[in-house]
Amino acid sequence: MKKVVFLIVPLILSLCLNAQDFAPVGALWHYNERSPNSPHHGYMTIRSVEEVMFQGKLCRKLVKVGEYVCMPRPSVEYVYSENGVVYFWDGHFNEFQVLYNFNTPVGGTWTFKVYCIMYHTTDIHTAVVTSKSTVTINNQLLNTMNVTYIWSFSPPQYNAVIYERLGNVSTYMFMYISRLFWSCDYVYAAGLRCYQDPVFGFYTTNPAIPCTYINTSIAPQGQNPKYQVFPNPAYDLLNIVGNRDSDLVYQFLDSSGRVCKEGKLPSIENTLDISDLLPGFYLLRLADGSQKYSWLKIAKIK
Numbered sequence: 001m002k003k004v005v006f007l008i009v010p011l012i013l014s015l016c017l018n019a020q021d022f023a024p025v026g027a028l029w030h031y032n033e034r035s036p037n038s039p040h041h042g043y044m045t046i047r048s049v050e051e052v053m054f055q056g057k058l059c060r061k062l063v064k065v066g067e068y069v070c071m072p073r074p075s076v077e078y079v080y081s082e083n084g085v086v087y088f089w090d091g092h093f094n095e096f097q098v099l100y101n102f103n104t105p106v107g108g109t110w111t112f113k114v115y116c117i118m119y120h121t122t123d124i125h126t127a128v129v130t131s132k133s134t135v136t137i138n139n140q141l142l143n144t145m146n147v148t149y150i151w152s153f154s155p156p157q158y159n160a161v162i163y164e165r166l167g168n169v170s171t172y173m174f175m176y177i178s179r180l181f182w183s184c185d186y187v188y189a190a191g192l193r194c195y196q197d198p199v200f201g202f203y204t205t206n207p208a209i210p211c212t213y214i215n216t217s218i219a220p221q222g223q224n225p226k227y228q229v230f231p232n233p234a235y236d237l238l239n240i241v242g243n244r245d246s247d248l249v250y251q252f253l254d255s256s257g258r259v260c261k262e263g264k265l266p267s268i269e270n271t272l273d274i275s276d277l278l279p280g281f282y283l284l285r286l287a288d289g290s291q292k293y294s295w296l297k298i299a300k301i302k
Contacts (some may be wrong), residue, residue: 021165022081023048023060024302027197030211031172031188033066041207042066043193046077046173054078055089057096073174074206079296086167088174090115093122102143104129115178118302121147125177135163138201144168158291166195166204169205185257227286236275244288250287252277252298274300 025048033042044066044117053063055078062077079088080096084103087096092115101110106129114123131146142164145157149158158177160170167173172189194211196202204211227242240248250272261277277300 007289022086023062023079024197024199025049025051025060028195029192030194031194034190044210052250055096092295102145102164106130106132124150125152137203140200145234151177165200166192189203227294227296229284229296229298233301234274235301236273238272238274238298240270240272240286249287253283253285254280
């Protein structure tokens, strides 16, 4: 009888570990960081720092260093896994949502809600599992899924590969994309660079690039954007910076091409009040004394 008990206890412990093997304490992710307007290559990290009770669930607390403005999420996340499903806490809806579901069969789906801060609306996104396989990393067999995320707005979909334990290796752990993402000109996620945890060990997607590599080189002449605009998205104030020696004429055009706001900026570095613009997407046209135009996408939010 004692032998049976001794055999059952390790089995129970193993099942518990398998049920909570995502984001073990000490896990560290490095993600590639890209910029649409420069050759800058950087990185951001997510680290699992402790196991805590949160909203009635035993969760792993994740702390981020750096954040993708185009994918707005809190700097601290709470996740837990249960029976092959990974959940994350969503403060907008005051509930846990499905992050990954490894039980979903090929052709099956899971859904999650996304709150758009610009329009104050809720979008429903669908993750469709298109294929499933396995991969061996560090002598450990991991389940993998190819997933197509179908948005409820245009463009309609995005493909990603999700690894057990590592999560989304194509872009970022949290593919929490709202309508705001498609007009965002800030840095964005470009895939997993490195992962490690105390049990699994270290894994890199490209041994030639260190986990903390940063490329700060300057773009060749003619490739630098003439003007920098920030923040984007913006609430009430917009900074426009550029090298010029004359007034800068600006125009904000809406999606129909209508000029909603225009004027002149007299100095090199300017702060522009856009509080009178309605929330939405705009094209900002800038022209200096050379009469050469620059076009920038701007998102105005409340």
